[in-house]
Amino acid sequence: MTIIDLIPSTIRMTIPLGYVALGGIYSERSGVINIALEGLMLTGAYGYVVGTQTTGSVWMGLFFAIGLGILFALLHAVATITFHAEQIVTGVAVNILAIGVTDYLTPAYERVEGLPEWKLPVIGTYSFLVYLLPIIMIASHILLFKTPWGLRLRAAGESTEALKTLSLSRANWQFFGVIMSGILASIGGCYLASDVHYFSEGMTAGRGYVALAAVIFGNWRPLYGVAACLLFGFASSLELADLWNIPDQVLKIIPHVLTMIVLAGLVGKSRPPAALGKMES
Amino acid sequence: MINRSIPRFEIILNIRTISVKLPIYTFIQIRKLLNNCYPQLLATCGFFLLCGLVLLLRRQNPLEFYTTIFVSGFSSFDEFGSVLFNTTPLIFTGLAVAIGYRCGLFNIGCEGQLNVAAFAATLVGMYLDLPSILLVPLCIGIAMIAGAAWGTVPGFLKAKFGAHEVINTIMMNFIAVALTNFLVTSVFQEPNQMIPHTSQIYENARLSRLGSYIPFIPETNLLNDSFIIACVCVILCFIFLKYTRWGYELRFVGNAPDVAAYGGINPGIVIVWVMALSGGIAGLAGVADVMGYRYRFLDSFSSGWGFTGIAVALLGRNHPFGVFAAALLFGLLNKVALDIELLLNVPRGLFLAGQGLLIIGLVCLEKIQKKNK
Numbered sequence: 237m238t239i240i241d242l243i244p245s246t247i248r249m250t251i252p253l254g255y256v257a258l259g260g261i262y263s264e265r266s267g268v269i270n271i272a273l274e275g276l277m278l279t280g281a282y283g284y285v286v287g288t289q290t291t292g293s294v295w296m297g298l299f300f301a302i303g304l305g306i307l308f309a310l311l312h313a314v315a316t317i318t319f320h321a322e323q324i325v326t327g328v329a330v331n332i333l334a335i336g337v338t339d340y341l342t343p344a345y346e347r348v349e350g351l352p353e354w355k356l357p358v359i360g361t362y363s364f365l366v367y368l369l370p371i372i373m374i375a376s377h378i379l380l381f382k383t384p385w386g387l388r389l390r391a392a393g394e395s396t397e398a399l400k401t402l403s404l405s406r407a408n409w410q411f412f413g414v415i416m417s418g419i420l421a422s423i424g425g426c427y428l429a430s431d432v433h434y435f436s437e438g439m440t441a442g443r444g445y446v447a448l449a450a451v452i453f454g455n456w457r458p459l460y461g462v463a464a465c466l467l468f469g470f471a472s473s474l475e476l477a478d479l480w481n482i483p484d485q486v487l488k489i490i491p492h493v494l495t496m497i498v499l500a501g502l503v504g505k506s507r508p509p510a511a512l513g514k515m516e517s
Numbered sequence: 518m519i520n521r522s523i524p525r526f527e528i529i530l531n532i533r534t535i536s537v538k539l540p541i542y543t544f545i546q547i548r549k550l551l552n553n554c555y556p557q558l559l560a561t562c563g564f565f566l567l568c569g570l571v572l573l574l575r576r577q578n579p580l581e582f583y584t585t586i587f588v589s590g591f592s593s594f595d596e597f598g599s600v601l602f603n604t605t606p607l608i609f610t611g612l613a614v615a616i617g618y619r620c621g622l623f624n625i626g627c628e629g630q631l632n633v634a635a636f637a638a639t640l641v642g643m644y645l646d647l648p649s650i651l652l653v654p655l656c657i658g659i660a661m662i663a664g665a666a667w668g669t670v671p672g673f674l675k676a677k678f679g680a681h682e683v684i685n686t687i688m689m690n691f692i693a694v695a696l697t698n699f700l701v702t703s704v705f706q707e708p709n710q711m712i713p714h715t716s717q718i719y720e721n722a723r724l725s726r727l728g729s730y731i732p733f734i735p736e737t738n739l740l741n742d743s744f745i746i747a748c749v750c751v752i753l754c755f756i757f758l759k760y761t762r763w764g765y766e767l768r769f770v771g772n773a774p775d776v777a778a779y780g781g782i783n784p785g786i787v788i789v790w791v792m793a794l795s796g797g798i799a800g801l802a803g804v805a806d807v808m809g810y811r812y813r814f815l816d817s818f819s820s821g822w823g824f825t826g827i828a829v830a831l832l833g834r835n836h837p838f839g840v841f842a843a844a845l846l847f848g849l850l851n852k853v854a855l856d857i858e859l860l861l862n863v864p865r866g867l868f869l870a871g872q873g874l875l876i877i878g879l880v881c882l883e884k885i886q887k888k889n890k
Contacts, residue, residue: 321881321882333872336873
C-alpha cells in the first residue's frame with residue numbers, strides 16, 4: 237500500500253471534520269466559544285438517520301439533521317448570548333444533552349441510504365458533500381474577510397463595544413455565528429452517518445473536539461482550518477491503514493499535541509479573536 | 518464604660534428569649550439559603566418534574582418512577598451504600614472543578630487526570646509489595662502526583678503563554694486516554710486476556726470495604742474507604758479555601774487577578790499550583806476506582822465522571838459542602854439509572870438529557886439571580 241491509496245480514506249476522514257471546523261470558525265469569530273461542536277455533530281448524524289428512516293428520503297434526512305442542529309445551536313446561543321451564561325459550561329451541557337437525547341430515542345438499527353454520489357473524472361466517485369466543502373470553504377473565506385457582513389461578524393468577536401458604536405447589535409451577529417455553526421456541524425455529522433449508513437451512540441467519538449483543534453490550528457481562518465482538517469484526516473487514515481507500523485495512539489494524539497504547541501505560540505502563534513468568550517457586563 | 522457582656526449573657530440564658538429567637542433565627546437562615554440557592558433548588562425540582570413529564574408522555578406512571586428512585590436508592594443500607602459508592606468519584610471530580618473555578622480556571626481535564634492517576638496507582642500497586650500501611654499512602658501519593666502533573670501542563674501554558682486552559686485540558690484528555698490505552702494494550706496487558714486491562718494490584722494496596730468493619734453494611738457492598746477519603750477531602754478543601762493563606766490567594770486571583778497582582782500575589786504561580794491541586798484531587802477519582810473497586814486498570818473505565826464533575830461543581834455552587842450534596846444527587850441518579858432501565862424500561866439517556874438541560878437551566882437561572890441582586 238502506498239500513499240496514493242490513502243487518498244480516498246483521507247478524504248472520507250477530512251470531510252466531516254472540515255464542515256464542523258468551518259462551523260466552529262463562524263461561532264468563534266463572532267466571539268462565542270463553541271465546545272458544543274461534538275454534540276451538534278452527533279445530533280446531525282442522528283437527525284440524518286432518523287429523518288431518512290421516517291420519510292424514506294435522504295434529502296429529508298439532511299433537512300431534518302440541519303433543523304436539529306439549528307435547534308441545539310439555538311439552545312447554546314440563547315443561554316450564552318441572551319442570558320450571558322458561561323459559554324464553556326453551556327457547551328459541555330449541550331454535548332451531554334446530545335448524548336442523552338440520541339441515546340433515549342435511538343433510531344432503529346437499520347441501514348440507511350447514503351447521500352447521492354457524483355462521479356467526476358480523475359477524482360473518483362464521492363458523496364456530493366465532498367465537492368460542496370471546498371465551495372463552502374471559499375465562500376466562507378470571502379464572506380468573512382471580503383464583505384462588510386464578515387467585518388461585522390469579526391468585529392463582534394474582536395470587541396464587545398465595536399458594534400455598539402455603529403449602533404449595531406452584537407447579539408444578532410453572534411446568533412448568526414452560532415446558528416451557522418449548528419448548520420455546518422450537523423452537515424458534518426450527516427456525512428459521517430451517510431458514509432457508514434447507520435447511527436450508533438457516541439459515533440462522533442471526539443471528532444468534534446478534533447475539529448475544534450483544527451479551528452485553533454488553522455488560526456480561526458476557513459482556508460487554514462480546512463487545511464488543518466486535511467492534515468488531521470491524513471493522520472487518521474494512516475491509523476486505519478496501519479502503514480509504517482506507527483502505533484495508532486501516536487497518530488490519534490497528533491491533532492491535540494499540535495494544537496497545544498500552536499496555541500502556546502511555540503511554533504507560529506495562533507491568535508484567538510480578542511473578545512472570544514467575553515460578554516459585556 | 519459599662520461592661521455589656523453580663524446582661525447579654527443573661528439574655529442567652531433566658532429560655533423564653535431563646536424560644537422566641539430560635540425559630541426566627543432558623544427562619545431567617547432558611548430564607549437566606551433559599552434566596553441564595555433558589556436556582557439550584559429550582560433546577561433540581563425542574564429536572565425531576567421533567568423526568569416525570571417524559572414518563573407521562575411514554576404513557577407510564579410517573580409516581581412509579583419516583584418510587585423506584587426512592588426504593589432503589591434508600592430502601593436499605595445496601596442500596597444506600599451503593600449510592601455512596603457511585604457518589605465517591607463524583608465528589609473528587611466535583612471538588613477538582615470547583616477549586617479550579619474558584620480561581621477562575623475551568624478544569625475540563627478531570628477525565629484525563631483521573632486516567633493517568635489511576636494508571637500510576639495501578640503501576641505502584643502492581644510492582645511494589647510493601648506493608649499496607651506504606652503501600653496505600655504511596656499509591657495514593659504517586660497517583661495524585663500523576664494527576665497533578667497532568668493538570669500542571671495546561672496551568673503552566675496558561676500562566677506562561679496565556680493559552681486558554683479549556684482547550685489545553687480538553688487536548689490533554691485525549692492525550693491521556695491515548696497514552697493509557699497504548700500502555701495497557703501494548704505493554705502492561707494481563708497475559709492471555711482479551712479485555713484491555715492490567716493484572717491485579719497486590720492485596721496490600723487495596724482499600725478495604727466499609728462492610729468489613731461496619732456491621733449494618735453487607736460485606737458484598739462495594740462501598741469502600743475511598744468514600745471516607747472523599748469526606749475528609751471535602752472538609753480539608755473547605756478549611757483550605759476559607760481559612761488558609763493559599764485559599765485566600767486562590768480566591769483573590771479568581772475574583773480579581775489584576776488587583777491580586779498589585780497586592781503582591783503572583784497570579785501565574787497561583788494558576789499553576791491551583792491546576793496542580795485540581796488535577797491531584799481529580800486523580801483521586803481514579804484511585805477510588807483502582808484501589809477500591811476494580812483492583813486493576815481497565816481501559817476507559819471512567820463513565821464520564823470528569824464531565825459530570827462540572828455539573829456537580831455548578832450545582833454545588835463551587836462550595837465543598839455543596840459539591841458533596843450535588844455529588845450525592847448525581848450518584849443517586851447513576852445508581853438508579855440501571856434499575857429504571859430494567860424495571861421501567863426507560864433508557865438511561867433520559868437522565869443524561871435531563872442533566873444537560875439541568876445545567877443549561879441552572880446557568881441561566883444563576884445569571885438571572887445575579888441581575889436581580
